[in-house]
Amino acid sequence: MFCSRTALRSEASPSAVVDCAPAGQTGVGARETAEIHASFETADISGKLHKNRQFLWTWAGAALSTVGSRTLGVAYPLLALAVMDSPISAGWVAFASTLPGLLVYVPAGVLVDRWGYRRVMLWSESLRVLAVASVIAPLLLWNRPPPLAWLLLMAFIEGGLWVFYSLAQSALVPSLVRKGHLASAVAWHEVSSHVSVLLGRSIGGVLHGVHLVAPFLSNIVMSLMSLCTLAFVKDEPWSRSPRASFTREVADGAGKLWRHPFLSVATVLTGMTTVMTQALIMIFINALPSMNLAPMLVGVLLAASGIGGALGAGVVPRRRSVMNRIVHATGPETSARWLTWLVGMLANGRSILLVHAWVWVGALTIVLWFDGPIAFGIAMFVMGFAGSLSNVMIRTIMVRVAPGSLARVFGVSRLVSHGAVALGPLVGAALVAVFKDWAVGVLAVAMVATAGVVTVVPSLRRSLSTGAPVTA
Structure with a gap:
């Protein structure tokens, strides 16, 4: 037997139902599994999200933040290569900026659930501005590069803060849209993510050719704009189970x-x-x-x-x-x-x-x-x-x-x-x-x-x- 009591639309008739949940599942688990698959297949994807201002502000802020983050992914190793004339140093800086993706995601997920999604986005983006500013301050104020150790540390910290921001943003979206619009909302973010990555890498390379600090200044501007969008977004409804x-x-x-x-x-x-x-x-x-x-x-x-x-x-x-x-x-x-x-x-x-x-x-x-x-x-x-x-x-x-x-x-x-x-x-x-x-x-x-x-x-x-x- 492959079917539970959960109803799914059949190919023969949109109004017909088929009892279908994976074999071996019973009770709530079986019903939940089939309902979730059905919700994706029958979701309302008519494009009404353009009327949801809360979602649009969050989407725009996330796109700006992603462009800025990908700009830095190129800018950090290029800065290290330019001021230290060492491919090895550039490699280490690139490694430091990507390392949080392997070390931080799991513990960050727990902390983001504890602290609240919009709050984490505000603090993460604010601290990213400070981290990036500390990298270019020596160049702007004293015309000398930051030490390699500082560059490594800030690249790691900024990458970790981006992990916190991206998790919080992904978790916040469902509270801003109707259940039937969720697949479409996720698709909007998926599109902007791919476009932002392409733009960010290109912008990083082009601005580095203009001036060493230009990619970092553009990141600060985009992060501040992203922070402004959050001013128009309400805190998510908060219900937290007892902390384990x-x-x-x-x-x-x-x-x-x-x-x-x-x-x-x-x-x-x-x-x-x-x-x-x-x-x-x-x-x-x-x-x-x-x-x-x-x-x-x-x-x-x-x-x-x-x-x-x-x-x-x-x-x-x-x-x-x-x-x-x-x-x-x-x-x-x-x-x-x-x-x-x-x-x-x-x-x-x-x-x-x-x-x-x-x-x-x-x-x-x-x-x-x-x-x-x-x-x-x-x-x-x-x-x-x-x-x-x-x-x-x-x-x-x-x-x-x-x-x-x-x-x-x-x-x-x-x-x-x-x-x-x-x-x-x-x-x-x-x-x-x-x-x-x-x-x-x-x-x-x-x-x-x-x-x-x-x-x-x-x-x-x-x-x-x-x-x-x-x-x-």
Whole structure:
């Protein structure tokens, strides 16, 4: 038996219901799982968020803060390289600015849930302004660079404060929108995140060419503007359960993620695809000396995943109609129809995460079959597009699973994703060293195996789908 009493809309009739929850789940857990999947599939995504001023102010402030943060991601190592003339120093500064992504997310999630989301955003952004100002003060006042130790410390602190801000902002959004608008709200933030990353890195490089302190001054301005937007946002409704010990709250956040059938499998799957994406980038970088590509083209190819991500999140309001058109075009009794079921596109058992896995297979096949930089760019674009859709679904479901403890659940999830980003280049370098020209082929085989497992293992497939029986 694969079904519980929870009702899901069927493919045959929008008003019909199907009892479908993963086997082995009973009671509240089964009903909750199916309801959450259904809420994403039937969400009101009509675009009414432009009338929600509280949400718009938060969204604008987060976009400004993200642009500023990504500007510093480029500016810190460039400053170290310029004033110390040491690539090693630049590398250490870049490492210090990214290290909080591995060390801070989990404890920060607990503290953000304790302290309140809007309050954390205000304090984090204010302290980031002070940290950045302390970096450029010696250059502006005494025309001498800050010591390397200070630059390392401030890069780490500023990166840690950004972790606090991003967790608080993600956890605040659900209190500002109606439940039916949540998927659309998450999609808005996903789009702005990808665009902000692309803009921030470009701005950092351009402003560094103008003056050493210019990227840092622009960050201060954007952070102050972000703080101003929070003046128009009310504090979230506050209801906090009795405080447990710190370690118990960490375990609570991890438990809510790993005990939930969908979130646990989705987190592992997206972590693996992130490793493969970063490994593919490293394989491409290793091949650059033999390609003789223009630097601008290299930049465009590496940015393709961000462009795809922004467009993918923008498709969220039309995701159901697009999938339905593909399914209807295959006809009722064809091999193509069976294929759409296999990759999780049929409404009865639809799974964006299954589609995500097979899109990765297709993207790596493009690189393997056609080879060359254009194939790499197309693959990165496709991966970014599909990955963004998956991110929106995962975050939407997290909100329903963990009200009151969102930040700590987000913290554990982001630790996994940042760990995958750090691990991916090492995997890519190892594949190049061992398999040389066959590195992409090995990566593609691994992705086919991963997609195959989540497709044919019934418990995994049910966890990633709307709960329909695993039959064609």
